[in-house]
Amino acid sequence: MTTPSLPRRATILEVARAAGASKTSVSRYFGGERERLSRELQGRIAEAARRLGYHPNQMARGLKGGRSRLIGMLVADIRNPFSVAVMHGVEQACREQGLSLLVCNTDNDPAQERDHLALLASYRVEGLVVNAAGSPDRELQGLAEQGIPLVLLDRELGEVEAEVVGLDNARAVDLALDHLQGQGYRELLYVSEPPEQASPRQARLSRFRQGIEARDLAGTAHCQPLDDGESLQRTIADFLARPGGAPGALLCANGNATLAATRALQALGARLGETGLLGIDELDWCALVGPGITTLAQPTEAIGRAAVECLMHRREAGDRTTPARRVHFQASLIPRGSTRR
Template identity: 30%
Template sequence: MKRVTMADVAKMAKVSKSTVSQYLNKRYEYMAPETRKRIEEAIRVLGYQPNIVARSLKQKRTSTIGVIVANILHTFSTQIIRSIEDTCREHDIHVIVCNADDDPAKEANYIKMLRAKQVDGLIVFPTGGNIDLYQAMIQERYPIVFVDRIVEQVNVDSVLLNNERASYLAVEHFVKKGHQRIGMITTSLIRNITPRVERIKGFITALKAHNLPVNHEYIKGLEVAKIKDGLSEMFRLKEPPTALLVGNDLVLMEVLNYVKENSLIIPQDLAIIGIDEVPFANIFDPPLTTISQPTFEMGKKAAQLLLEKIEDQERSIEVKIHRFEPKLIIRSSC
């Protein structure tokens, strides 16, 4: 079956190929309304499909970006992706999402694959394990933006939460509720992932600011599978914590399972504040106090930064760390 071409559309609509091209690129200001209607009708009748590959070669762009998330199971990640996709759709940019599973090898493979597909730029939640790859992209002036994490050796625009402030807000609220034995549990600190390290730093700073002792037996950074074991150790102490700051949504699920399995009552036996606003926070019994991140604003900012870089790769744009402020949402768990 013969492929329908732009010339076929132009012939049926009684216009030039350049006018059809203007229509396909949504430059409607260059044509009368009746011309636009004729082209639209010709496309519908003929079943014309634009040749995206040919257009990409001509424009030297694919109108596609890649997003590599560290762990797509995080509510934070899915909300950021949604915001990036919404922003890109407004600019007719397609988004390919890849999940690195916090594995530097997977991340490296995805970076290479997406670049082989000639995506116009990348938004990466970096594992921190591919310094040479990151540096090579910077040297090439390839458009890239980091989200949620900073890689100290790499000079890239980064969009993330004011993590220290998030922990401070939580400790401040615990203290207002009369708690002095306050603990914190988060995911593994082995690779110095930015939000985990910064949230613990903010937690310790807040304890000191409120003249509370820093009990390192109350502070744990563990793989998700070991969270319950860590909680068991914490609550076998002679004086266990009466309040617990939970570092992210995946850890929160483990904490809530532990609470249920051990018949603890929230907040009487243990007050809880979780960093990350989860969808079930207000319907859990009791409703959960959380520290929310402005995920949609953060995703929009990341997309805007990347699109600016794609639009003008030769222009020197000052690299910045873009911090967003957390918000305490008070419910019944503390």
């Protein structure tokens, strides 16, 4: 029995001949210097490459020219809708700049996080977008000292000098509290995962506590693992049964908390609106549940693109003494029936 041979890969020289161009021009086209070529020549090279099925070997190019054209992205939980949406923005921005995206999912495991960081460094990535699960300060600082630009996505690490891109968490919580107070809710239950390992959770919880005091609202927080549905359901049941009867609402710190709280409210037979519900992060299903769930939507596409822009800016500047920037985006309120009494 003979083993079928693999189809031969087209070469850069064959693309050059088919396009009526020089080998140097084709190299520039695939090497991130397309702007040096005329639009007509770019079109001929693209068509020739498509016809011949030519794909450049990016790893070989990186070894030869010192640039891999790879951007690494470390994601704490790839199942999180926020992570997926931001990743799409990162990938779109990379594609437009002739870069390829290499994604590693840590499953919120600090050990996997360290292993993946070492793997990404071995691929000679030109920059890293990091949504940290643990506190890999030492590993990230080592990569920064090697000259690899870093952008921290949605989470800050105290010991690492890196660009940070994410939501303006304080303003988002203020927006939520103003809306709930304006709708007549006077007692609030804040639902979150444990905040210790994620700076946005810490920032949102802190602002919630400050905000209810400033607005003279009553409030408490449930900050427990959300896979313990019974614990959350008991907390919400106690909240619904509280004496006094002042209108109450749940404020959920992220999409996972919104889903867990919605399940608990449904199990308890609570009516949305009578009991308010507002979640940070817009999810596709939020418009489909009951009267609709009010959310604060993050501009995930813009956040992902900004992360790549910050990486490119840091790479081109090449100056470690330049202060790292903080790029914060504003959330948008999407009011629905869950906060309409």
